[in-house]
Amino acid sequence: MPFIEESDLLELHKDIDKAQIINERLLDQIKIKNKELKKSKIQRNFLAGITGLFLIGGLAFTSFTAGLTSSNDFENRNNYLVSIDSLEAHKARIDNLRQQNEELSLVKEFYLAKNFLDKEKIYSVQIKSFVDNNVTLASEALTNTLFVKTNPFYSYSLGNFETLQEAQKFRKQLVDLGFNDAFVASYKEGKRLQIEDPY
Numbered sequence: 001m002p003f004i005e006e007s008d009l010l011e012l013h014k015d016i017d018k019a020q021i022i023n024e025r026l027l028d029q030i031k032i033k034n035k036e037l038k039k040s041k042i043q044r045n046f047l048a049g050i051t052g053l054f055l056i057g058g059l060a061f062t063s064f065t066a067g068l069t070s071s072n073d074f075e076n077r078n079n080y081l082v083s084i085d086s087l088e089a090h091k092a093r094i095d096n097l098r099q100q101n102e103e104l105s106l107v108k109e110f111y112l113a114k115n116f117l118d119k120e121k122i123y124s125v126q127i128k129s130f131v132d133n134n135v136t137l138a139s140e141a142l143t144n145t146l147f148v149k150t151n152p153f154y155s156y157s158l159g160n161f162e163t164l165q166e167a168q169k170f171r172k173q174l175v176d177l178g179f180n181d182a183f184v185a186s187y188k189e190g191k192r193l194q195i196e197d198p199y
Contacts, residue, residue, distance in 0.1 A: 008177055016159055033107035040100050047097065051090070121188045123167035123196065124157035127179050150192050157185065164196055171198060 131153060148155050158174070161167040167184045174182045184196040 129153040
């Protein structure tokens with residue numbers, strides 16, 4: 001196995017860790033948006049219920065008072081009309097809720113797309129295979145590595161990439177460092193699918 005400088009290995013792991021941190025931040029943002037979505041949905045339902053009660057109460061009050069007033073008393077009926085300012089305030093509130101609903105729909109679509117990508121094929125660069133699984137190469141701090149059983153061996157891979165081109169570029173960097181046997185493999189749900197074209 002070729003010799004690799006500790007500083008080069010640390011740089012590779014730093015790059016991998018940066019990608020992991022970005023993924024974790026995205027997941028945190030998704031969780032926050034989901035909480036906001038639930039909160040907004042509760043508020044929207046509560047507001048809709050209050051508005052419905054207000055309208056029903058207003059109609060009941062209008063119906064009740066309409067029976068009490070005489071048809072000749074037209075001026076008294078005008079006292080029960082709702083002010084235009086109040087209607088404008090309700091309209092602005094409804095428009096605001098519609099806008100919030102559209103924003104939350106976008107967050108929900110992003111979250112569904114993220115779940116879909118988790119089930120998609122990823123690419124990683126395999127650097128070594130072992131007969132036994134008692135190898136301690138995989139550190140707890142290195143979360144962007146794969147240690148997968150590929151009968152009858154255990155394979156150790158670095159990086160998780162969405163595209164084959166990204167994995168091929170990373171493989172070239174590893175080959176330049178001396179890992180001449182490194183190759184790109186595709187994985188899905190923790191299982192290796194196939195060995196990919198290295199170029």
